[in-house]
Amino acid sequence: MAVDLSLEWLGMRMASPLYNASGVMCRTREELDAVAGSAAGALITKSCTLTPREGNPEPRYHATALGSINSMGLPNEGYPYYFDYAQQFDYRKPLFVSVSGMSLEDNLFMLADLRDRHLPCLPEINLSCPNLPGKPQLAYDFAATAEALEKISQVYPGAFGVKLPPYFDPVHFAQMAALLNRFEGLRFVTCINSVGNGLLIDLASETTLISPKGGLGGLGGDYVLPTALANVREFARLMPDKHVIGCGGIKSGAEAFMHILCGATAVQIGTCLHEEGVGAFARIQHELAELMAQKGYQCLADFRGRLKTL
Known part of the structure:
Protein backbone atom coordinates (compact mmCIF):
# COMPACT_ATOMS: atom_id res chain seq x y z
CA MET A 1 0.00 0.00 0.00
CA ALA A 2 1.32 3.43 -0.95
CA VAL A 3 1.73 5.79 1.99
CA ASP A 4 1.66 9.58 1.57
CA LEU A 5 3.59 11.52 4.24
CA SER A 6 2.98 14.94 2.72
CA LEU A 7 0.92 17.68 4.33
CA GLU A 8 -0.31 21.17 3.56
CA TRP A 9 -0.85 23.82 6.19
CA LEU A 10 -0.79 27.63 6.31
CA GLY A 11 -0.38 27.63 2.54
CA MET A 12 2.80 25.55 2.72
CA ARG A 13 3.48 22.07 1.44
CA MET A 14 5.81 19.65 3.21
CA ALA A 15 6.81 16.32 1.66
CA SER A 16 7.39 14.96 5.17
CA PRO A 17 6.13 16.02 8.62
CA LEU A 18 9.66 15.93 10.08
CA TYR A 19 12.03 18.83 10.63
CA ASN A 20 14.65 20.01 13.08
CA ALA A 21 13.93 21.51 16.48
CA SER A 22 15.35 24.98 16.92
CA GLY A 23 18.68 24.60 18.66
CA VAL A 24 19.86 21.59 16.65
CA MET A 25 21.62 21.72 13.26
CA CYS A 26 20.57 25.33 12.79
CA ARG A 27 23.19 27.77 14.05
CA THR A 28 25.25 28.16 10.87
CA ARG A 29 24.43 28.37 7.19
CA GLU A 30 26.22 25.06 6.66
CA GLU A 31 24.04 23.29 9.23
CA LEU A 32 20.87 24.81 7.81
CA ASP A 33 21.88 23.77 4.30
CA ALA A 34 22.48 20.22 5.53
CA VAL A 35 18.94 20.05 6.94
CA ALA A 36 17.51 21.66 3.81
CA GLY A 37 19.26 19.08 1.65
CA SER A 38 18.08 16.14 3.75
CA ALA A 39 14.77 14.26 3.87
CA ALA A 40 13.39 16.85 6.32
CA GLY A 41 10.13 18.42 5.22
CA ALA A 42 11.09 21.90 6.48
CA LEU A 43 13.78 23.61 8.54
CA ILE A 44 14.04 26.16 11.33
CA THR A 45 16.88 28.43 12.37
CA LYS A 46 18.52 28.78 15.75
CA SER A 47 16.67 31.12 18.10
CA CYS A 48 18.19 34.49 17.30
CA THR A 49 18.92 37.55 19.37
CA LEU A 50 19.66 41.14 18.30
CA THR A 51 23.41 40.57 18.35
CA PRO A 52 25.57 37.42 18.21
CA ARG A 53 25.96 35.41 21.40
CA GLU A 54 28.55 32.82 22.38
CA GLY A 55 26.18 31.28 24.90
CA ASN A 56 26.97 29.58 28.19
CA PRO A 57 30.37 28.09 29.06
CA GLU A 58 31.28 24.54 28.06
CA PRO A 59 30.50 21.78 28.78
CA ARG A 60 26.89 22.74 28.16
CA TYR A 61 25.45 19.64 26.45
CA HIS A 62 25.66 15.99 27.43
CA ALA A 63 23.92 12.97 25.94
CA THR A 64 22.86 10.00 28.06
CA ALA A 65 21.19 6.65 27.41
CA LEU A 66 17.78 8.27 27.96
CA GLY A 67 18.24 11.58 26.19
CA SER A 68 20.21 14.72 26.90
CA ILE A 69 20.71 17.68 29.19
CA ASN A 70 21.77 21.09 27.94
CA SER A 71 22.22 24.66 29.01
CA MET A 72 23.30 26.31 25.77
CA GLY A 73 22.39 29.93 26.58
CA LEU A 74 21.22 30.92 23.09
CA PRO A 75 24.48 30.77 21.13
CA ASN A 76 23.63 32.30 17.74
CA GLU A 77 24.99 34.52 14.98
CA GLY A 78 22.58 37.41 15.54
CA TYR A 79 19.29 37.96 13.76
CA ASP A 113 12.35 44.12 10.40
CA LEU A 114 11.02 40.73 9.32
CA ARG A 115 7.71 42.39 8.38
CA ASP A 116 9.41 45.11 6.36
CA ARG A 117 11.69 42.73 4.49
CA HIS A 118 8.88 40.40 3.34
CA LEU A 119 11.07 37.35 3.79
CA PRO A 120 9.92 33.89 2.62
CA CYS A 121 9.69 32.43 6.11
CA LEU A 122 7.45 32.20 9.15
CA PRO A 123 8.54 33.29 12.63
CA GLU A 124 8.40 30.97 15.61
CA ILE A 125 8.71 33.17 18.68
CA ASN A 126 10.48 31.41 21.52
CA LEU A 127 8.60 32.17 24.74
CA SER A 128 10.31 29.35 26.61
CA CYS A 129 14.09 29.44 26.77
CA PRO A 130 14.94 27.75 30.12
CA ASN A 131 18.73 28.17 29.99
CA LEU A 132 19.44 31.86 30.49
CA PRO A 133 20.72 32.60 34.01
CA GLY A 134 18.47 35.17 35.68
CA LYS A 135 15.87 35.11 32.89
CA PRO A 136 12.58 33.35 33.74
CA GLN A 137 10.54 31.73 30.99
CA LEU A 138 8.00 34.26 29.73
CA ALA A 139 5.32 31.67 28.98
CA TYR A 140 5.01 30.75 32.66
CA ASP A 141 3.80 34.32 33.31
CA PHE A 142 0.37 34.38 31.68
CA ALA A 143 -0.19 38.12 32.07
CA ALA A 144 3.21 38.94 30.57
CA THR A 145 2.56 36.48 27.73
CA ALA A 146 -0.75 38.15 26.94
CA GLU A 147 0.89 41.58 26.91
CA ALA A 148 3.69 40.32 24.66
CA LEU A 149 1.29 38.74 22.18
CA GLU A 150 -0.86 41.89 22.08
CA LYS A 151 2.18 43.95 21.08
CA ILE A 152 3.54 41.31 18.71
CA SER A 153 0.18 41.17 16.92
CA GLN A 154 0.24 44.95 16.50
CA VAL A 155 3.74 44.93 15.01
CA TYR A 156 3.65 41.75 12.93
CA PRO A 157 0.55 41.33 10.74
CA GLY A 158 1.42 37.94 9.27
CA ALA A 159 1.01 34.40 10.56
CA PHE A 160 3.35 33.43 13.39
CA GLY A 161 3.84 30.73 15.98
CA VAL A 162 5.18 30.40 19.49
CA LYS A 163 7.33 27.80 21.16
CA LEU A 164 5.99 26.85 24.57
CA PRO A 165 7.52 25.31 27.66
CA PRO A 166 5.93 22.18 29.11
CA TYR A 167 2.86 22.64 31.28
CA PHE A 168 1.87 20.11 33.92
CA ASP A 169 -1.55 21.09 35.28
CA PRO A 170 -4.91 20.89 33.45
CA VAL A 171 -5.78 24.37 34.70
CA HIS A 172 -2.66 25.78 33.08
CA PHE A 173 -3.38 23.99 29.80
CA ALA A 174 -6.84 25.55 29.77
CA GLN A 175 -5.66 29.03 30.77
CA MET A 176 -2.85 29.17 28.21
CA ALA A 177 -5.03 27.76 25.43
CA ALA A 178 -7.74 30.35 26.12
CA LEU A 179 -5.09 33.06 26.02
CA LEU A 180 -3.55 31.86 22.74
CA ASN A 181 -6.95 31.42 21.10
CA ARG A 182 -7.50 35.17 21.41
CA PHE A 183 -4.84 35.95 18.78
CA GLU A 184 -5.91 35.32 15.21
CA GLY A 185 -2.42 35.80 13.74
CA LEU A 186 -0.99 33.17 16.05
CA ARG A 187 -1.46 30.12 13.85
CA PHE A 188 0.70 27.44 15.47
CA VAL A 189 2.30 26.44 18.74
CA THR A 190 5.32 24.19 19.19
CA CYS A 191 5.14 21.84 22.18
CA ILE A 192 7.48 21.47 23.94
CA ASN A 193 10.75 23.16 24.70
CA SER A 194 13.00 21.12 26.97
CA VAL A 195 11.87 20.35 30.51
CA GLY A 196 13.85 23.01 32.30
CA ASN A 197 16.28 22.81 35.17
CA GLY A 198 16.82 19.10 35.46
CA LEU A 199 20.00 17.77 37.04
CA LEU A 200 22.04 14.76 35.90
CA ILE A 201 25.10 13.46 37.74
CA ASP A 202 28.13 11.41 36.77
CA LEU A 203 28.30 8.81 39.52
CA ALA A 204 31.97 7.96 39.07
CA SER A 205 33.24 11.52 39.40
CA GLU A 206 30.33 12.74 41.58
CA THR A 207 29.98 15.83 39.37
CA THR A 208 27.27 17.40 37.29
CA LEU A 209 27.28 16.59 33.57
CA ILE A 210 27.24 20.22 32.46
CA SER A 211 28.80 23.40 33.77
CA PRO A 212 26.30 26.32 33.57
CA LYS A 213 23.81 27.11 36.33
CA GLY A 214 25.44 24.68 38.76
CA GLY A 215 24.62 21.77 36.45
CA LEU A 216 20.95 22.60 35.89
CA GLY A 217 19.78 22.21 32.30
CA GLY A 218 16.95 21.40 29.95
CA LEU A 219 16.09 17.73 29.48
CA GLY A 220 15.40 16.20 26.06
CA GLY A 221 14.94 12.77 24.52
CA ASP A 222 13.23 9.86 26.26
CA TYR A 223 13.04 11.84 29.51
CA VAL A 224 10.43 14.21 28.05
CA LEU A 225 8.33 12.09 25.68
CA PRO A 226 5.32 11.58 28.02
CA THR A 227 5.25 15.28 28.92
CA ALA A 228 5.55 16.31 25.27
CA LEU A 229 2.72 14.00 24.20
CA ALA A 230 0.46 15.34 26.95
CA ASN A 231 1.11 18.93 25.89
CA VAL A 232 0.52 18.17 22.21
CA ARG A 233 -2.74 16.33 22.94
CA GLU A 234 -4.10 18.99 25.30
CA PHE A 235 -3.26 21.99 23.13
CA ALA A 236 -4.53 20.26 19.98
CA ARG A 237 -7.77 19.50 21.82
CA LEU A 238 -8.16 22.98 23.29
CA MET A 239 -7.12 24.92 20.17
CA PRO A 240 -8.87 23.19 17.23
CA ASP A 241 -8.38 26.18 14.92
CA LYS A 242 -4.59 26.30 15.40
CA HIS A 243 -1.80 23.91 14.50
CA VAL A 244 0.36 22.14 17.07
CA ILE A 245 3.92 21.12 16.22
CA GLY A 246 5.11 18.20 18.33
CA CYS A 247 8.61 18.24 19.78
CA GLY A 248 10.14 16.00 22.41
CA GLY A 249 11.42 12.44 22.55
CA ILE A 250 11.17 11.54 18.86
CA LYS A 251 13.85 9.01 17.94
CA SER A 252 11.95 6.64 15.62
CA GLY A 253 8.83 6.39 13.53
CA ALA A 254 6.92 5.20 16.59
CA GLU A 255 7.30 8.45 18.54
CA ALA A 256 6.56 10.53 15.44
CA PHE A 257 3.37 8.50 14.99
CA MET A 258 2.40 9.09 18.64
CA HIS A 259 2.83 12.85 18.33
CA ILE A 260 0.64 12.96 15.22
CA LEU A 261 -1.91 10.63 16.85
CA CYS A 262 -2.11 13.18 19.66
CA GLY A 263 -2.90 15.90 17.12
CA ALA A 264 0.44 17.24 15.88
CA THR A 265 0.42 18.70 12.38
CA ALA A 266 4.19 18.13 12.07
CA VAL A 267 7.03 17.14 14.39
CA GLN A 268 10.46 18.51 15.25
CA ILE A 269 13.45 16.35 16.13
CA GLY A 270 16.09 17.51 18.62
CA THR A 271 18.27 15.19 20.68
CA CYS A 272 18.12 12.34 18.15
CA LEU A 273 19.18 14.71 15.35
CA HIS A 274 22.04 16.05 17.46
CA GLU A 275 23.35 12.54 18.05
CA GLU A 276 22.65 10.92 14.66
CA GLY A 277 22.86 13.76 12.15
CA VAL A 278 20.58 14.51 9.23
CA GLY A 279 20.33 10.84 8.25
CA ALA A 280 17.83 10.56 11.11
CA PHE A 281 15.17 12.22 8.93
CA ALA A 282 15.19 9.56 6.20
CA ARG A 283 15.32 6.73 8.75
CA ILE A 284 12.44 8.03 10.88
CA GLN A 285 10.42 8.89 7.77
CA HIS A 286 10.85 5.31 6.50
CA GLU A 287 9.86 3.87 9.89
CA LEU A 288 6.79 6.11 10.08
CA ALA A 289 5.67 5.05 6.61
CA GLU A 290 6.17 1.37 7.48
CA LEU A 291 4.15 1.74 10.69
CA MET A 292 1.35 3.53 8.86
CA ALA A 293 1.25 0.80 6.20
CA GLN A 294 1.07 -1.91 8.88
CA LYS A 295 -1.91 -0.12 10.42
CA GLY A 296 -3.62 0.48 7.09
CA TYR A 297 -3.22 4.27 7.09
CA GLN A 298 -2.57 5.92 3.73
CA CYS A 299 -2.02 9.51 4.87
CA LEU A 300 -1.37 11.48 8.05
CA ALA A 301 -4.95 12.75 8.23
CA ASP A 302 -6.16 9.17 8.62
CA PHE A 303 -4.96 9.08 12.22
CA ARG A 304 -4.00 12.61 13.24
CA GLY A 305 -5.67 13.56 16.52
CA ARG A 306 -7.48 10.23 16.82
CA LEU A 307 -5.96 9.02 20.08
CA LYS A 308 -8.36 6.72 21.91
CA THR A 309 -8.82 6.84 25.67
CA LEU A 310 -9.83 4.02 27.99
Missing part, protein backbone atom coordinates in the same frame (compact mmCIF):
# COMPACT_ATOMS: atom_id res chain seq x y z
CA PRO A 80 20.67 39.64 10.57
CA TYR A 81 22.58 36.42 9.79
CA TYR A 82 19.37 34.36 9.76
CA PHE A 83 17.27 37.00 8.01
CA ASP A 84 19.93 37.21 5.28
CA TYR A 85 19.84 33.43 5.01
CA ALA A 86 16.06 33.58 4.58
CA GLN A 87 16.44 36.30 1.94
CA GLN A 88 18.67 34.02 -0.14
CA PHE A 89 16.87 30.78 0.65
CA ASP A 90 16.12 28.87 -2.55
CA TYR A 91 15.14 25.40 -1.34
CA ARG A 92 11.61 24.25 -2.08
CA LYS A 93 10.81 23.68 1.59
CA PRO A 94 9.20 25.86 4.24
CA LEU A 95 11.63 27.87 6.35
CA PHE A 96 10.91 29.01 9.90
CA VAL A 97 12.97 31.62 11.74
CA SER A 98 13.09 31.28 15.52
CA VAL A 99 13.11 34.63 17.34
CA SER A 100 14.19 34.86 20.98
CA GLY A 101 15.14 38.38 21.99
CA MET A 102 16.46 39.17 25.43
CA SER A 103 13.45 41.45 25.93
CA LEU A 104 10.04 42.08 24.40
CA GLU A 105 11.44 45.21 22.79
CA ASP A 106 14.12 43.11 21.08
CA ASN A 107 11.49 40.75 19.72
CA LEU A 108 9.34 43.62 18.44
CA PHE A 109 12.37 45.17 16.72
CA MET A 110 13.26 41.91 14.95
CA LEU A 111 9.67 41.18 13.96
CA ALA A 112 9.26 44.69 12.53
Whole structure:
Protein backbone atom coordinates (compact mmCIF):
# COMPACT_ATOMS: atom_id res chain seq x y z
CA MET A 1 0.00 0.00 0.00
CA ALA A 2 1.32 3.43 -0.95
CA VAL A 3 1.73 5.79 1.99
CA ASP A 4 1.66 9.58 1.57
CA LEU A 5 3.59 11.52 4.24
CA SER A 6 2.98 14.94 2.72
CA LEU A 7 0.92 17.68 4.33
CA GLU A 8 -0.31 21.17 3.56
CA TRP A 9 -0.85 23.82 6.19
CA LEU A 10 -0.79 27.63 6.31
CA GLY A 11 -0.38 27.63 2.54
CA MET A 12 2.80 25.55 2.72
CA ARG A 13 3.48 22.07 1.44
CA MET A 14 5.81 19.65 3.21
CA ALA A 15 6.81 16.32 1.66
CA SER A 16 7.39 14.96 5.17
CA PRO A 17 6.13 16.02 8.62
CA LEU A 18 9.66 15.93 10.08
CA TYR A 19 12.03 18.83 10.63
CA ASN A 20 14.65 20.01 13.08
CA ALA A 21 13.93 21.51 16.48
CA SER A 22 15.35 24.98 16.92
CA GLY A 23 18.68 24.60 18.66
CA VAL A 24 19.86 21.59 16.65
CA MET A 25 21.62 21.72 13.26
CA CYS A 26 20.57 25.33 12.79
CA ARG A 27 23.19 27.77 14.05
CA THR A 28 25.25 28.16 10.87
CA ARG A 29 24.43 28.37 7.19
CA GLU A 30 26.22 25.06 6.66
CA GLU A 31 24.04 23.29 9.23
CA LEU A 32 20.87 24.81 7.81
CA ASP A 33 21.88 23.77 4.30
CA ALA A 34 22.48 20.22 5.53
CA VAL A 35 18.94 20.05 6.94
CA ALA A 36 17.51 21.66 3.81
CA GLY A 37 19.26 19.08 1.65
CA SER A 38 18.08 16.14 3.75
CA ALA A 39 14.77 14.26 3.87
CA ALA A 40 13.39 16.85 6.32
CA GLY A 41 10.13 18.42 5.22
CA ALA A 42 11.09 21.90 6.48
CA LEU A 43 13.78 23.61 8.54
CA ILE A 44 14.04 26.16 11.33
CA THR A 45 16.88 28.43 12.37
CA LYS A 46 18.52 28.78 15.75
CA SER A 47 16.67 31.12 18.10
CA CYS A 48 18.19 34.49 17.30
CA THR A 49 18.92 37.55 19.37
CA LEU A 50 19.66 41.14 18.30
CA THR A 51 23.41 40.57 18.35
CA PRO A 52 25.57 37.42 18.21
CA ARG A 53 25.96 35.41 21.40
CA GLU A 54 28.55 32.82 22.38
CA GLY A 55 26.18 31.28 24.90
CA ASN A 56 26.97 29.58 28.19
CA PRO A 57 30.37 28.09 29.06
CA GLU A 58 31.28 24.54 28.06
CA PRO A 59 30.50 21.78 28.78
CA ARG A 60 26.89 22.74 28.16
CA TYR A 61 25.45 19.64 26.45
CA HIS A 62 25.66 15.99 27.43
CA ALA A 63 23.92 12.97 25.94
CA THR A 64 22.86 10.00 28.06
CA ALA A 65 21.19 6.65 27.41
CA LEU A 66 17.78 8.27 27.96
CA GLY A 67 18.24 11.58 26.19
CA SER A 68 20.21 14.72 26.90
CA ILE A 69 20.71 17.68 29.19
CA ASN A 70 21.77 21.09 27.94
CA SER A 71 22.22 24.66 29.01
CA MET A 72 23.30 26.31 25.77
CA GLY A 73 22.39 29.93 26.58
CA LEU A 74 21.22 30.92 23.09
CA PRO A 75 24.48 30.77 21.13
CA ASN A 76 23.63 32.30 17.74
CA GLU A 77 24.99 34.52 14.98
CA GLY A 78 22.58 37.41 15.54
CA TYR A 79 19.29 37.96 13.76
CA PRO A 80 20.67 39.64 10.57
CA TYR A 81 22.58 36.42 9.79
CA TYR A 82 19.37 34.36 9.76
CA PHE A 83 17.27 37.00 8.01
CA ASP A 84 19.93 37.21 5.28
CA TYR A 85 19.84 33.43 5.01
CA ALA A 86 16.06 33.58 4.58
CA GLN A 87 16.44 36.30 1.94
CA GLN A 88 18.67 34.02 -0.14
CA PHE A 89 16.87 30.78 0.65
CA ASP A 90 16.12 28.87 -2.55
CA TYR A 91 15.14 25.40 -1.34
CA ARG A 92 11.61 24.25 -2.08
CA LYS A 93 10.81 23.68 1.59
CA PRO A 94 9.20 25.86 4.24
CA LEU A 95 11.63 27.87 6.35
CA PHE A 96 10.91 29.01 9.90
CA VAL A 97 12.97 31.62 11.74
CA SER A 98 13.09 31.28 15.52
CA VAL A 99 13.11 34.63 17.34
CA SER A 100 14.19 34.86 20.98
CA GLY A 101 15.14 38.38 21.99
CA MET A 102 16.46 39.17 25.43
CA SER A 103 13.45 41.45 25.93
CA LEU A 104 10.04 42.08 24.40
CA GLU A 105 11.44 45.21 22.79
CA ASP A 106 14.12 43.11 21.08
CA ASN A 107 11.49 40.75 19.72
CA LEU A 108 9.34 43.62 18.44
CA PHE A 109 12.37 45.17 16.72
CA MET A 110 13.26 41.91 14.95
CA LEU A 111 9.67 41.18 13.96
CA ALA A 112 9.26 44.69 12.53
CA ASP A 113 12.35 44.12 10.40
CA LEU A 114 11.02 40.73 9.32
CA ARG A 115 7.71 42.39 8.38
CA ASP A 116 9.41 45.11 6.36
CA ARG A 117 11.69 42.73 4.49
CA HIS A 118 8.88 40.40 3.34
CA LEU A 119 11.07 37.35 3.79
CA PRO A 120 9.92 33.89 2.62
CA CYS A 121 9.69 32.43 6.11
CA LEU A 122 7.45 32.20 9.15
CA PRO A 123 8.54 33.29 12.63
CA GLU A 124 8.40 30.97 15.61
CA ILE A 125 8.71 33.17 18.68
CA ASN A 126 10.48 31.41 21.52
CA LEU A 127 8.60 32.17 24.74
CA SER A 128 10.31 29.35 26.61
CA CYS A 129 14.09 29.44 26.77
CA PRO A 130 14.94 27.75 30.12
CA ASN A 131 18.73 28.17 29.99
CA LEU A 132 19.44 31.86 30.49
CA PRO A 133 20.72 32.60 34.01
CA GLY A 134 18.47 35.17 35.68
CA LYS A 135 15.87 35.11 32.89
CA PRO A 136 12.58 33.35 33.74
CA GLN A 137 10.54 31.73 30.99
CA LEU A 138 8.00 34.26 29.73
CA ALA A 139 5.32 31.67 28.98
CA TYR A 140 5.01 30.75 32.66
CA ASP A 141 3.80 34.32 33.31
CA PHE A 142 0.37 34.38 31.68
CA ALA A 143 -0.19 38.12 32.07
CA ALA A 144 3.21 38.94 30.57
CA THR A 145 2.56 36.48 27.73
CA ALA A 146 -0.75 38.15 26.94
CA GLU A 147 0.89 41.58 26.91
CA ALA A 148 3.69 40.32 24.66
CA LEU A 149 1.29 38.74 22.18
CA GLU A 150 -0.86 41.89 22.08
CA LYS A 151 2.18 43.95 21.08
CA ILE A 152 3.54 41.31 18.71
CA SER A 153 0.18 41.17 16.92
CA GLN A 154 0.24 44.95 16.50
CA VAL A 155 3.74 44.93 15.01
CA TYR A 156 3.65 41.75 12.93
CA PRO A 157 0.55 41.33 10.74
CA GLY A 158 1.42 37.94 9.27
CA ALA A 159 1.01 34.40 10.56
CA PHE A 160 3.35 33.43 13.39
CA GLY A 161 3.84 30.73 15.98
CA VAL A 162 5.18 30.40 19.49
CA LYS A 163 7.33 27.80 21.16
CA LEU A 164 5.99 26.85 24.57
CA PRO A 165 7.52 25.31 27.66
CA PRO A 166 5.93 22.18 29.11
CA TYR A 167 2.86 22.64 31.28
CA PHE A 168 1.87 20.11 33.92
CA ASP A 169 -1.55 21.09 35.28
CA PRO A 170 -4.91 20.89 33.45
CA VAL A 171 -5.78 24.37 34.70
CA HIS A 172 -2.66 25.78 33.08
CA PHE A 173 -3.38 23.99 29.80
CA ALA A 174 -6.84 25.55 29.77
CA GLN A 175 -5.66 29.03 30.77
CA MET A 176 -2.85 29.17 28.21
CA ALA A 177 -5.03 27.76 25.43
CA ALA A 178 -7.74 30.35 26.12
CA LEU A 179 -5.09 33.06 26.02
CA LEU A 180 -3.55 31.86 22.74
CA ASN A 181 -6.95 31.42 21.10
CA ARG A 182 -7.50 35.17 21.41
CA PHE A 183 -4.84 35.95 18.78
CA GLU A 184 -5.91 35.32 15.21
CA GLY A 185 -2.42 35.80 13.74
CA LEU A 186 -0.99 33.17 16.05
CA ARG A 187 -1.46 30.12 13.85
CA PHE A 188 0.70 27.44 15.47
CA VAL A 189 2.30 26.44 18.74
CA THR A 190 5.32 24.19 19.19
CA CYS A 191 5.14 21.84 22.18
CA ILE A 192 7.48 21.47 23.94
CA ASN A 193 10.75 23.16 24.70
CA SER A 194 13.00 21.12 26.97
CA VAL A 195 11.87 20.35 30.51
CA GLY A 196 13.85 23.01 32.30
CA ASN A 197 16.28 22.81 35.17
CA GLY A 198 16.82 19.10 35.46
CA LEU A 199 20.00 17.77 37.04
CA LEU A 200 22.04 14.76 35.90
CA ILE A 201 25.10 13.46 37.74
CA ASP A 202 28.13 11.41 36.77
CA LEU A 203 28.30 8.81 39.52
CA ALA A 204 31.97 7.96 39.07
CA SER A 205 33.24 11.52 39.40
CA GLU A 206 30.33 12.74 41.58
CA THR A 207 29.98 15.83 39.37
CA THR A 208 27.27 17.40 37.29
CA LEU A 209 27.28 16.59 33.57
CA ILE A 210 27.24 20.22 32.46
CA SER A 211 28.80 23.40 33.77
CA PRO A 212 26.30 26.32 33.57
CA LYS A 213 23.81 27.11 36.33
CA GLY A 214 25.44 24.68 38.76
CA GLY A 215 24.62 21.77 36.45
CA LEU A 216 20.95 22.60 35.89
CA GLY A 217 19.78 22.21 32.30
CA GLY A 218 16.95 21.40 29.95
CA LEU A 219 16.09 17.73 29.48
CA GLY A 220 15.40 16.20 26.06
CA GLY A 221 14.94 12.77 24.52
CA ASP A 222 13.23 9.86 26.26
CA TYR A 223 13.04 11.84 29.51
CA VAL A 224 10.43 14.21 28.05
CA LEU A 225 8.33 12.09 25.68
CA PRO A 226 5.32 11.58 28.02
CA THR A 227 5.25 15.28 28.92
CA ALA A 228 5.55 16.31 25.27
CA LEU A 229 2.72 14.00 24.20
CA ALA A 230 0.46 15.34 26.95
CA ASN A 231 1.11 18.93 25.89
CA VAL A 232 0.52 18.17 22.21
CA ARG A 233 -2.74 16.33 22.94
CA GLU A 234 -4.10 18.99 25.30
CA PHE A 235 -3.26 21.99 23.13
CA ALA A 236 -4.53 20.26 19.98
CA ARG A 237 -7.77 19.50 21.82
CA LEU A 238 -8.16 22.98 23.29
CA MET A 239 -7.12 24.92 20.17
CA PRO A 240 -8.87 23.19 17.23
CA ASP A 241 -8.38 26.18 14.92
CA LYS A 242 -4.59 26.30 15.40
CA HIS A 243 -1.80 23.91 14.50
CA VAL A 244 0.36 22.14 17.07
CA ILE A 245 3.92 21.12 16.22
CA GLY A 246 5.11 18.20 18.33
CA CYS A 247 8.61 18.24 19.78
CA GLY A 248 10.14 16.00 22.41
CA GLY A 249 11.42 12.44 22.55
CA ILE A 250 11.17 11.54 18.86
CA LYS A 251 13.85 9.01 17.94
CA SER A 252 11.95 6.64 15.62
CA GLY A 253 8.83 6.39 13.53
CA ALA A 254 6.92 5.20 16.59
CA GLU A 255 7.30 8.45 18.54
CA ALA A 256 6.56 10.53 15.44
CA PHE A 257 3.37 8.50 14.99
CA MET A 258 2.40 9.09 18.64
CA HIS A 259 2.83 12.85 18.33
CA ILE A 260 0.64 12.96 15.22
CA LEU A 261 -1.91 10.63 16.85
CA CYS A 262 -2.11 13.18 19.66
CA GLY A 263 -2.90 15.90 17.12
CA ALA A 264 0.44 17.24 15.88
CA THR A 265 0.42 18.70 12.38
CA ALA A 266 4.19 18.13 12.07
CA VAL A 267 7.03 17.14 14.39
CA GLN A 268 10.46 18.51 15.25
CA ILE A 269 13.45 16.35 16.13
CA GLY A 270 16.09 17.51 18.62
CA THR A 271 18.27 15.19 20.68
CA CYS A 272 18.12 12.34 18.15
CA LEU A 273 19.18 14.71 15.35
CA HIS A 274 22.04 16.05 17.46
CA GLU A 275 23.35 12.54 18.05
CA GLU A 276 22.65 10.92 14.66
CA GLY A 277 22.86 13.76 12.15
CA VAL A 278 20.58 14.51 9.23
CA GLY A 279 20.33 10.84 8.25
CA ALA A 280 17.83 10.56 11.11
CA PHE A 281 15.17 12.22 8.93
CA ALA A 282 15.19 9.56 6.20
CA ARG A 283 15.32 6.73 8.75
CA ILE A 284 12.44 8.03 10.88
CA GLN A 285 10.42 8.89 7.77
CA HIS A 286 10.85 5.31 6.50
CA GLU A 287 9.86 3.87 9.89
CA LEU A 288 6.79 6.11 10.08
CA ALA A 289 5.67 5.05 6.61
CA GLU A 290 6.17 1.37 7.48
CA LEU A 291 4.15 1.74 10.69
CA MET A 292 1.35 3.53 8.86
CA ALA A 293 1.25 0.80 6.20
CA GLN A 294 1.07 -1.91 8.88
CA LYS A 295 -1.91 -0.12 10.42
CA GLY A 296 -3.62 0.48 7.09
CA TYR A 297 -3.22 4.27 7.09
CA GLN A 298 -2.57 5.92 3.73
CA CYS A 299 -2.02 9.51 4.87
CA LEU A 300 -1.37 11.48 8.05
CA ALA A 301 -4.95 12.75 8.23
CA ASP A 302 -6.16 9.17 8.62
CA PHE A 303 -4.96 9.08 12.22
CA ARG A 304 -4.00 12.61 13.24
CA GLY A 305 -5.67 13.56 16.52
CA ARG A 306 -7.48 10.23 16.82
CA LEU A 307 -5.96 9.02 20.08
CA LYS A 308 -8.36 6.72 21.91
CA THR A 309 -8.82 6.84 25.67
CA LEU A 310 -9.83 4.02 27.99
